[in-house]
Amino acid sequence: MRVVQILVTLSFGDAVSNDCLAIHKLLEKNGYKSSIFAENIDKRINASYVKKYSSLPKLKADDVILYHLSTGSELNLKVKDFPCRKFLIYHNITPSHYFASYNGATTKLCAMGADETILLKDTFEAGFCDSQYNLDELRKIGYTCPLVVRPILIPFEDYKKKPSQEVVDKFGSNKDLVKNVIFIGRIAPNKCQEDIISTAYAYNKLYGDEKCKVRFILVGSANGTEKYLSELIAFAKILELDNVIFTKQIPFDEILGFYKTADCLLCMSEHEGFCVPLVEAMCFDVPILAYKAAAVPETMGDSGVLLETKDPATSAMYLHEILFEKDLRSQIIEDERERLKRFSYDVVSKEFIDTLKQYIEGVKS
Amino acid sequence: MSNVRKIIAEKVASTNLSGTIAIPFDFKKLRGKITPSGTTRIPEENIDIIRKPDVVLVPHNPIGRVCSWFMGFFVYGIYNSQNKLNKELTSVLLESERLADEREELLRRISDLDIRLMKMEKSK
Numbered sequence: 001m002r003v004v005q006i007l008v009t010l011s012f013g014d015a016v017s018n019d020c021l022a023i024h025k026l027l028e029k030n031g032y033k034s035s036i037f038a039e040n041i042d043k044r045i046n047a048s049y050v051k052k053y054s055s056l057p058k059l060k061a062d063d064v065i066l067y068h069l070s071t072g073s074e075l076n077l078k079v080k081d082f083p084c085r086k087f088l089i090y091h092n093i094t095p096s097h098y099f100a101s102y103n104g105a106t107t108k109l110c111a112m113g114a115d116e117t118i119l120l121k122d123t124f125e126a127g128f129c130d131s132q133y134n135l136d137e138l139r140k141i142g143y144t145c146p147l148v149v150r151p152i153l154i155p156f157e158d159y160k161k162k163p164s165q166e167v168v169d170k171f172g173s174n175k176d177l178v179k180n181v182i183f184i185g186r187i188a189p190n191k192c193q194e195d196i197i198s199t200a201y202a203y204n205k206l207y208g209d210e211k212c213k214v215r216f217i218l219v220g221s222a223n224g225t226e227k228y229l230s231e232l233i234a235f236a237k238i239l240e241l242d243n244v245i246f247t248k249q250i251p252f253d254e255i256l257g258f259y260k261t262a263d264c265l266l267c268m269s270e271h272e273g274f275c276v277p278l279v280e281a282m283c284f285d286v287p288i289l290a291y292k293a294a295a296v297p298e299t300m301g302d303s304g305v306l307l308e309t310k311d312p313a314t315s316a317m318y319l320h321e322i323l324f325e326k327d328l329r330s331q332i333i334e335d336e337r338e339r340l341k342r343f344s345y346d347v348v349s350k351e352f353i354d355t356l357k358q359y360i361e362g363v364k365s
Numbered sequence: 366m367s368n369v370r371k372i373i374a375e376k377v378a379s380t381n382l383s384g385t386i387a388i389p390f391d392f393k394k395l396r397g398k399i400t401p402s403g404t405t406r407i408p409e410e411n412i413d414i415i416r417k418p419d420v421v422l423v424p425h426n427p428i429g430r431v432c433s434w435f436m437g438f439f440v441y442g443i444y445n446s447q448n449k450l451n452k453e454l455t456s457v458l459l460e461s462e463r464l465a466d467e468r469e470e471l472l473r474r475i476s477d478l479d480i481r482l483m484k485m486e487k488s489k
Contacts, residue, residue, distance in 0.1 A: 194392040202386040231392070238390045295439040305370055317377045331367045 001360075002060075005089075006053065007068035008075055010038035010045055011071060013252060014069050015152055015276040016091050017042075022174060023066065023089075026349050039075055051063035059084040064360050069093070072112025080123050082353045087160040087359060088127030088145075091152075092134045092273025092295075093117060098190040102227045117141065126359045128352065130274040133295035148355050151299075151332055152274050152346050159256065159283050159311050167257025171217070175326070178213045179263040179323050182286070184277040187222035187229045187246075194235055195268035195310050197290070199319065202237045202312035213243065214323065216266070219258050221249035264322050267291060268310065275299050281342050282336040287329055289315070303339035304332060 005024065011017045020036060025033035039053045053075065059065070059247050063084040069076065070091035079086060096110035118141045126146040129135035135147050146322060171180050181200075185191050195350035200216045201314040207214075229246065234242040247254070265281040278299050288304035290296050297306055307315055321328060341347070377383065 198392070201388055205386050206382065235390070235392050239388070246466050305373055309383075311384050312388060314377060314383045316386070317380060317382060318373055321373045321376060328369055328373065331369045335367055335369065 001033070001062045001064060003027050003034045003064045003066060003360075004056070004059070005034070005036045005066045005068065006056070006075070006079070007038050008071055008073040009040040010036065010042060010050060014043040015274070016068055017045075018155055019089070019091075019152045020046075020068055021354065022155055022345075022349075023038045026153070026353060029300075041074065048360075055306040058129045061085075069113075069120070072109040072114070072116055075142055075173045076113070076120060077114040081122065081170075085360065086124050087356075089122070090117075090129045090138060090147075090273075091135050092130065092137065094188070094190050094271055094331065098188070098271065099225075102189060103224050106224055121181065122166065125276050128355065131295040133298055134273050134347055144357070148351075150352050151343050152276060153345065153348050153352070154276060154279055154343060156283060156345055157258045158252070159258060159259075160220045162253060163256035163260045164251070164253040165257075167254050168260055171258065171259035175263075176212060178215060179325075180217055180258070180261050181214055181266050181319065182219060182258050182262040183268075184258065184280065185267075185275075186271070187225050187232065187248075188220075189225070189228050189254040190271040191220075191267075191269040192216050192291075192310075193232050193268070195234060195312075196266055197236050197239065197241065197244055198312040199266065199268070199311075200236075200241050200244050202316035204241065204243070204317060205231050206313065212324075214319075215243040215245060216241075217245045217247065217262075219250065219255060222246075223249065229308065236314050247361070248304060259286060260296060261272045263287045264289055264319060266315070266319065267296065268307075268315070269293065269296065272296050278304070279340065282340040282343075285333045285336070287332040288336065289318055289322055291315075301334035303340045 005020050007016065007020055009017075010020060017316060024034050024036055034049065036050045037053045037056045038050070041050060041052065055258065057280055059082055061084055065079065065082055065084055066089055067079050067086060068089045068091060071093060076226055093113035094110050096114065099107040100108060117138075121138075121142045121144075124143075124145055127138070127143070127148075128150040128153050129138065130150070131149055132149050135149055138147060175300045181196075183191075183193065183196055187193060194218055196218065199213075206274060218232075229248075233246060238334045247258075259280060262281070262284070263286070265277065265286050265288045267278065267288065269275065269277065269291065270293045272294045273291075274295050278290065278296065280304065288300065290300060290304060290306055292306040294310055300306060308316060309315075323329075
């Protein structure tokens with residue numbers, strides 16, 4: 001029996017790809033013969049167990065496919081015809097309407113993905129979902145197979161690598177005079193970075209006279225969402241904000257540098273199937289302020305602070321409390337450390353492998 | 366888990382400042398306004414809002430062909446209700462002195478590209 005993971009794109013460093021690679025290692029460690037096949041593979045991923053989908057060998061009835069579903073693709077419908085056992089790993093698909101004004105191709109892919117997810121409802125024996133939010137979504141569209149919630153496997157070891165000294169020096173100094181509020185994630189309309197800019201505006205209005213200033217750093221690639229980025233930059237300029245920084249795509253060590261020097265992670269996203277940056281922030285002891293939407297409250301658990309409104313004055317006031325009330329900050333960090341235990345590699349990997357065994361071998365551990 | 370959320374919520378509620386800051390420009394007005402050439406179309410009624418000395422502005426017409434080459438820049442043209450470029454307003458906005466360096470650099474790069482494009486077209 002072989003366990004084959006299939007996905008549309010294996011990128012470098014994104015959550016789905018990291019999850020796929022981590023699952024591969026886990027499968028091998030547990031004695032499974034594992035490999036990964038993808039239609040598109042990032043050139044930086046050079047591993048013998050990663051191959052182009054076009055070279056997928058003929059599968060046998062007892063082989064197992066773990067299919068990562070996170071976007072639209074013709075590949076999605078081919079899965080139906082594989083003559084083997086099929087299990088789903090569902091990462092959610094961003095609703096297409098978010099991209100309608102920005103990127104026709106992405107809009108189409110998201111819309112296709114939503115339709116294809118419905119068409120695949122009777123294809124899988126069972127599945128894994130990153131969150132209860134994702135699981136509920138599948139149930140709503142008619143999935144009746146066994147489904148379990150299994151958070152994304154996060155490679156926490158990577159976060160121990162050395163952060164960019166340049167970023168640490170530039171953004172980690174003068175903390176008494178300037179605080180860093182970050183958001184890490186693709187520049188994408190569903191992530192609503194404009195609401196972070198609105199918060200920055202309200203913050204300047206309410207607290208602009210204070211000695212300690214705050215800068216808002218939006219870290220993330222705008223690949224495919226250049227129009228949205230242009231609008232965000234224009235918005236910040238129209239509001240005359242000089243404390244909003246767009247880094248665009250940066251190397252991993254620089255991302256680590258921003259986490260290391262952050263005083264708060266502000267997330268105003270409206271659609272997340274899990275939201276890995278929240279867990280990353282917990283890992284770096286960065287207090288989180290997040291808008292309560294989609295899977296965000298689930299990932300946060302009882303930790304961090306949730307916003308029930310997008311009113312910019314309210315988010316600015318919450319932010320000010322988090323940045324400057326030392327006791328509250330300490331308590332938030334303590335809560336986040338507790339919450340982080342839920343996502344530890346050991347906990348999630350055990351859950352995954354135990355459930356997989358149950359699924360494919362009928363073994364209860 | 367702690368009661369941090371409750372503490373902060375109560376403190377913020379007690380200030381009575383929620384809802385008091387109005388954002389002076391609706392982000393949605395920018396949404397989807399970027400044309401395939403890369404030009405952001407700003408309707409005339411918003412002219413006062415964008416008549417800011419630090420808004421990057423270059424005329425649309427002379428550079429329309431190569432706008433999309435400049436993903437890092439956003440290029441404004443002022444359009445009237447007939448969707449035609451309002452040259453008068455655009456040229457007024459171009460006069461901002463504080464923009465001089467940025468504008469000249471942008472125009473220089475556009476000019477360079479325009480020449481390269483013309484050469485490419487000639488060589489076809």
